[in-house]
Amino acid sequence: MVLPNQRHERGVAEATLRRLPLYHRHLKTLLESGVTSVSCPQIAGELALDPTQIRKDLETTGVTGRPKVGYVLADLIAHIEHFLGWDNAKEAFLVGAGSLGAALLGYMRFEEHGMSIVAAFDHDDAKVGTLIRGKHVLAIDKLPDLARRMHVYMGIITVPASGAQDVAELMVKGGIRAIWNFAPIRLRLPNHTIVHNEDLYCSLASLSQKLAASMSTETGV
C-alpha cells in the first residue's frame, strides 16, 4: 500500500497540458487585437471547445477570474506561461544535426515556449565545428561535461533509432533530466528522467488507420 506523500504532488493531466498552449496562442492573438478580458464561454465559442473543460484547465494554472466578467487577459496569459515554465526558458542541447535536427534548430519561437536550443551535437566530423542555423555543432563526447558545466537540463534527440539509446545515456550522464525524443524507439532510462516521445510513425498510425477505415466503409456516398 502506498501512503499519500505530500511531496509527490498529483501530476497534471496530459490532455490539459496539451490544451493550455492552444488557449495561450488564442489569448495572445486576442491581446494583440486590444482585448483586455475574456471569459470561458467566449474562448469556448472561438475554439469550438467545452467551456467547463476550459475552466477546469485554467484552474490548474492557479488563475482566478471574476464572475460575470471573466479573466484579466494579461493575467491569464501570464499564469499559463508561468505554469508551463515558459516564462523561464530552459537551455537545451540537440543531438543529431541531420535534416530534422536542422529544422528544429531553425525553429523560431522555442524561446517563447520554454526552451532555448544553445548548441547542437553530432558524431559526424564533417559537421563538427560548423554552424547550422547559427548554432555551433560540437562533438558528441563533449556533451556530458558541457551539460554539467552549463547547467543544461533539457535534451533533444534527432538521431536515427539505432543511436538514440546511447545518446540518451550520455545525456543522463551529463545531468540532463528532460528528453524530447524524436527517434522511433522506446528509451530505457532511470525513472527520474522525463521523456517525451515524438514518434512520427506512431502519430501517423492514427491518421492512416482512420483514412483506411473511411476508404473501406464507403461504398457509394
Place this chain on the structure above:
Amino acid sequence: MVLPNQRHERGVAEATLRRLPLYHRHLKTLLESGVTSVSCPQIAGELALDPTQIRKDLETTGVTGRPKVGYVLADLIAHIEHFLGWDNAKEAFLVGAGSLGAALLGYMRFEEHGMSIVAAFDHDDAKVGTLIRGKHVLAIDKLPDLARRMHVYMGIITVPASGAQDVAELMVKGGIRAIWNFAPIRLRLPNHTIVHNEDLYCSLASLSQKLAASMSTETGV
C-alpha cells in the same frame, strides 16, 4: 437522441492506435531474430507494459491467438499492418518544402507505415520545378487538380501557421480527406475531413511543464 447506426462503427481509442505501432516495431525485431510465436505476457515484459492492455489492443485488430501458445508472430504483424492500413500505402502530397518539409520528404519508411509521399508543393517559384530528396516540387495551385486526377487522399502541411488554412482548403478542394498538419494552428475544415495535428509547441508544453515542476520541487536531493 441519436439512434445507433450500423454504418457508424465505433471509433478505435486513440491510445490504442498509438500503441499498436510500438508492438509492431517490437514484433518486427522479434521476427528478424527468428521467433515464430509470441504471447502478451512476453511482449508486456519486454516493453514494460500491461499484458491485459496489450491483449485488448491486439483484439481490436481482429487477430486471434491460442491459449498457452500465444499468437503466430507473422499473423499478428500482418493483422496490425492491415488494421492500420499499412499494407496498402496511401499516396500523399506534402505542401511546404521548407526545412521540416524537406526532412519529411527524406524520411525513409513512410511507405512501410501506410503513406507514400509522391510530390511536394511550394509557393516559392525558386523551388518549383526542382527536386528535393528526389521528389518533384510543384506549384501550389496545381494541387487540387492533381489530387483529383491522381486520386491522392492524404496531405501533409508543413507551411508556416499563416498559410496553413489556405493550404488545407486547397487540399479539401482537391478531394483530400486526411491531413497531417504540422503548422501550429487549428484548421477549420468540413467535419468529414480527418485532421491530425502535430503541434510541436503543444507537445513541448508537457515536457517543459514537467521539467519546470521538477526543478521547483527539489530543495535538497
Place this chain on the structure above:
DNA sequence: TAGATTGTTAATCGATTAACAATC
C-alpha cells in the same frame, strides 16, 4: 493432467461533462 494464456466480463480509475450555488 497441470499450467499457462487467451478471450471476455466486471471493477476501478481518471477525465470529461453536467449541475448548481456563490458572486460580481
Place this chain on the structure above:
DNA sequence: TAGATTGTTAATCGATTAACAATC
C-alpha cells in the same frame, strides 16, 4: 435587481486494470 460567469461538487463516460472461465 437580473443575468452571466466563476468556482466547485456530482454524474457520466470511456479507458485501464483486474478477475475468471475456456482452452490448448
